[in-house]
Amino acid sequence: MAKSTGKKNSGSAIKTKPLWAGRLAQTPEADAFAFQASISVDKRLVFDDITASRAHALMLGRQGIIPKNAAGQIAKELDVIAAEIKAGKLAIDSNAEDIHSFLESVLTRRLGGTGKMVHAGRSRNDQVAAAFRLYLKRAVPQIQSGLAALLNVLLDTAQAHITSIMPGYTHLQRAQCVTLGHHLCAWCAALERDYSRFTDALRRLDECPLGSGALAGSSLPLDRKAAALTLGFNRLCINSMDAVADRDFALELSGACAITMVHLSRFCEDVMLWASEEFKFIELSESWSTGSSIMPQKKNPDFAELIRGKTGRAAGNLVTLITLLKGLPYAYNKDLQEDKEALFDSIDTLCLCLRMFAGMIKEANFNLKRMKAACAGGFLEATDAAEYLVRKGLPFRDAHEAAALLVRDCIEAGHKHISGLSLDEMKKRSRLFEEDIFKVITPAASVRMRSLPGGPAPKEVRRQINYLKKKIMNKGSGIDVR
Ligand code: ARG
Numbered sequence: 001m002a003k004s005t006g007k008k009n010s011g012s013a014i015k016t017k018p019l020w021a022g023r024l025a026q027t028p029e030a031d032a033f034a035f036q037a038s039i040s041v042d043k044r045l046v047f048d049d050i051t052a053s054r055a056h057a058l059m060l061g062r063q064g065i066i067p068k069n070a071a072g073q074i075a076k077e078l079d080v081i082a083a084e085i086k087a088g089k090l091a092i093d094s095n096a097e098d099i100h101s102f103l104e105s106v107l108t109r110r111l112g113g114t115g116k117m118v119h120a121g122r123s124r125n126d127q128v129a130a131a132f133r134l135y136l137k138r139a140v141p142q143i144q145s146g147l148a149a150l151l152n153v154l155l156d157t158a159q160a161h162i163t164s165i166m167p168g169y170t171h172l173q174r175a176q177c178v179t180l181g182h183h184l185c186a187w188c189a190a191l192e193r194d195y196s197r198f199t200d201a202l203r204r205l206d207e208c209p210l211g212s213g214a215l216a217g218s219s220l221p222l223d224r225k226a227a228a229l230t231l232g233f234n235r236l237c238i239n240s241m242d243a244v245a246d247r248d249f250a251l252e253l254s255g256a257c258a259i260t261m262v263h264l265s266r267f268c269e270d271v272m273l274w275a276s277e278e279f280k281f282i283e284l285s286e287s288w289s290t291g292s293s294i295m296p297q298k299k300n301p302d303f304a305e306l307i308r309g310k311t312g313r314a315a316g317n318l319v320t321l322i323t324l325l326k327g328l329p330y331a332y333n334k335d336l337q338e339d340k341e342a343l344f345d346s347i348d349t350l351c352l353c354l355r356m357f358a359g360m361i362k363e364a365n366f367n368l369k370r371m372k373a374a375c376a377g378g379f380l381e382a383t384d385a386a387e388y389l390v391r392k393g394l395p396f397r398d399a400h401e402a403a404a405l406l407v408r409d410c411i412e413a414g415h416k417h418i419s420g421l422s423l424d425e426m427k428k429r430s431r432l433f434e435e436d437i438f439k440v441i442t443p444a445a446s447v448r449m450r451s452l453p454g455g456p457a458p459k460e461v462r463r464q465i466n467y468l469k470k471k472i473m474n475k476g477s478g479i480d481v482r
Contacts (some may be wrong), residue, residue: 056227057071060118133208148195151192215245245330307353324342
């Protein structure tokens with residue numbers, strides 16, 4: 001039986017009295033109550049809800065809405081509650097409806113009538129929006145520090161491999177020579193954008209919804225600005241209905257998480273290819289590998305595979321949130337309660353994967369000989385030969401054709417590299433070829449000569465590394481295009 005007042009129903013009774021029990025003669029049965037409860041997920045907001053409640057109560061006191069000493073008592077008790085929860089002396093009641101109900105019930109139990117004053121001028125709708133935003137204001141910098149840590153590992157590795165030649169791929173076919181440093185910097189460029197995407201999202205979510213009530217504000221003389229200021233918010237939410245209905249901030253963050261996970265997933269794909277016997281560019285450390293229960297010889301890149309796999313969750317969470325929001329009329333709807341589980345999962349997954357990926361790369365060994373050897377045999381120097389002819393004045397299309405014919409000549413003659421041809425043989429395809437062509441078509445020269453901003457030349461990659469390092473320390477100036 002579950003009842004607040006009046007009629008019985010047949011199921012088992014709920015264990016806590018909901019905040020809204022006054023209106024309804026009957027309350028849901030235990031399993032139905034549990035269905036609509038959110039404590040298992042929003043208990044994570046406990047400290048943020050305490051922080052927001054504290055600021056709200058003190059503001060109520062300053063505004064004369066509740067007695068000043070009552071406000072002081074509430075604030076003090078909230079501090080005690082926070083300390084007790086941290087020390088494991090007070091357990092969050094898993095039968096409570098949500099974290100807001102739980103905290104109000106503890107306050108009321110301890111302070112009696114004074115505890116009941118805390119909810120003046122607020123609703124759980126603006127309360128949850130405030131606590132969620134406060135939580136995210138703490139969580140985003142944590143994601144960013146995970147990103148910065150990974151960037152540091154990658155940039156240090158890149159620095160060590162500024163001259164380590166490897167093939168670059170398009171269509172997964174060997175294309176042109178690059179360096180391992182250049183390849184790792186490509187990953188870092190993507191991660192740096194991810195980093196700044198979180199900064200952007202953080203800036204937009206930094207608005208205080210408190211004082212918006214259920215949807216329509218309050219007739220009580222709340223001081224919204226003071227509460228927001230105490231809580232360290234940048235701005236007030238501009239409209240009370242939007243303040244309780246908006247979850248773009250969750251959607252945007254979940255997008256930022258999904259994009260970062262997609263990046264990690266792509267890097268993992270590189271790592272898995274490189275770790276295969278066919279490539280053998282990378283040797284993952286044994287502590288970042290797993291074995292097989294049946295095949296004794298196996299050493300599997302499970303960590304990379306799992307990061308790729310978990311990217312599905314991050315993408316799924318994004319779809320969950322976007323689908324959740326698309327049909328919701330303004331303002332608050334209970335559907336919004338589903339927002340936190342998805343975003344928390346994306347944030348947890350991302351933070352974990354950032355750590356795992358950094359650890360895996362930090363301890364990996366690169367097989368520089370194999371990488372260099374893979375630059376031979378695929379005619380990666382063909383574009384360099386064509387650009388050589390352009391420098392000698394030939395229109396690019398003609399240069400492309402001459403270099404393509406050189407490649408065909410080599411295949412026919414069984415040469416693995418254009419330098420297998422003699423100068424005379426080359427001259428048959430273009431009279432512009434001179435002895436100096438042989439200096440241009442080595443992997444090292446090929447990389448060194450592509451020194452434009454963004455290119456693989458060692459000195460340019462060094463600049464990219466410095467730029468990216470400064471950028472994560474917020475000192476970056478970017479490529480000056482003026
Ligand atoms: N647990 C709710 C949520 O996460 C809190 C707000 C409840 N508001 C309400 N009107 N039932 O959205």
